[in-house]
Amino acid sequence: EPEVTxxxxxQVTQMGQEVILRCVPISNHxxxxxxxxxxxxxxxxxxxxxxxxxxxxxxxFDDQFSVERPDxxxxxxxxxxxxxxxxxxYFCASSGIGARAxxxxxxxxxxxxxx
Amino acid sequence: DAKTTQPxxxxxxxxxxxxxPCNHSTISGTDYIHWYRQLPSxxxxxxxxxxxxxxxxxxxxxxxxxxxKSSTLILHRATLRDAAVYYCILHNSGGxxxxxxxxxxxxxxxx
Numbered sequence: 413e414p415e416v417t418x419x420x421x422x423q424v425t426q427m428g429q430e431v432i433l434r435c436v437p438i439s440n441h442x443x444x445x446x447x448x449x450x451x452x453x454x455x456x457x458x459x460x461x462x463x464x465x466x467x468x469x470x471x472x473f474d475d476q477f478s479v480e481r482p483d484x485x486x487x488x489x490x491x492x493x494x495x496x497x498x499x500x501x502y503f504c505a506s507s508g509i510g511a512r513a514x515x516x517x518x519x520x521x522x523x524x525x526x527x
Numbered sequence: 528d529a530k531t532t533q534p535x536x537x538x539x540x541x542x543x544x545x546x547x548p549c550n551h552s553t554i555s556g557t558d559y560i561h562w563y564r565q566l567p568s569x570x571x572x573x574x575x576x577x578x579x580x581x582x583x584x585x586x587x588x589x590x591x592x593x594x595x596k597s598s599t600l601i602l603h604r605a606t607l608r609d610a611a612v613y614y615c616i617l618h619n620s621g622g623x624x625x626x627x628x629x630x631x632x633x634x635x636x637x638x
Contacts, residue, residue, distance in 0.1 A: 445625065445626075447571075447628075454628055454629065454630060455565070455571060455628040456628075457625050457626075457627060457628075460625050468625055501570075503570045503571070505570075505571075513618070513624075514559055514561045514576060514616070514618030514624075514626055515561070515573050515576065516563075516571070516573060516626050517573065518570035518571045518572065519570055520569060520570055521569070521570050
């Protein structure tokens with residue numbers, strides 16, 4: 413069964429450092445997403461991406477965040493200067509179109525720890 | 528976004544059926560009802576979705592009220608692996624729309 417893969421599974425970084433989280437969505441999907449989940453809290457939407465541009469972003473997704481689909485297969489989330497409060501699980505997801513657009517397939521997540 | 532209401536938590540005995548309710552009284556005609564679940568330390572997982580008719584798949588069944596103001600996710604025989612947070616989400620596929628997670632129902636399965 414096709415799946416979304418994410419790397420790294422866990423990253424520890426110092427405050428102020430740049431971090432790139434990588435995702436390989438399901439190959440025939442057209443919508444791509446990043447979500448995050450702070451420990452013990454809800455899964456929160458960060459950003460969606462379609463047709464090589466951001467479709468929607470939340471208030472969390474400020475200028476420190478960016479997304480890119482550099483080579484037609486990878487989908488990356490970059491945090492330019494990490495803060496302590498960026499510590500969370502980051503989930504990538506992808507979906508198809510039409511009635512299946514709400515059927516998101518999630519990766520296992522990348523745990524980011526900012527010290 | 529149309530809102531859903533779910534109980535915070537439920538318990539079930541292993542190998543018994545579980546009925547997880549969801550109210551969505553402000554649902555619009557083009558909203559699909561989606562269910563996801565999140566097992567401990569994992570990403571959310573799609574379970575099932577429907578529009579008007581009841582739906583079955585290998586994971587669960589979805590029973591949708593005739594007026595569509597409520598739905599019930601049915602796990603026919605709960606296993607310990609079904610212990611998770613279950614999310615009922617409305618999604619309008621008329622155009623692009625993100626999936627927004629609420630707090631869901633935490634299901635505990637008792638051996």
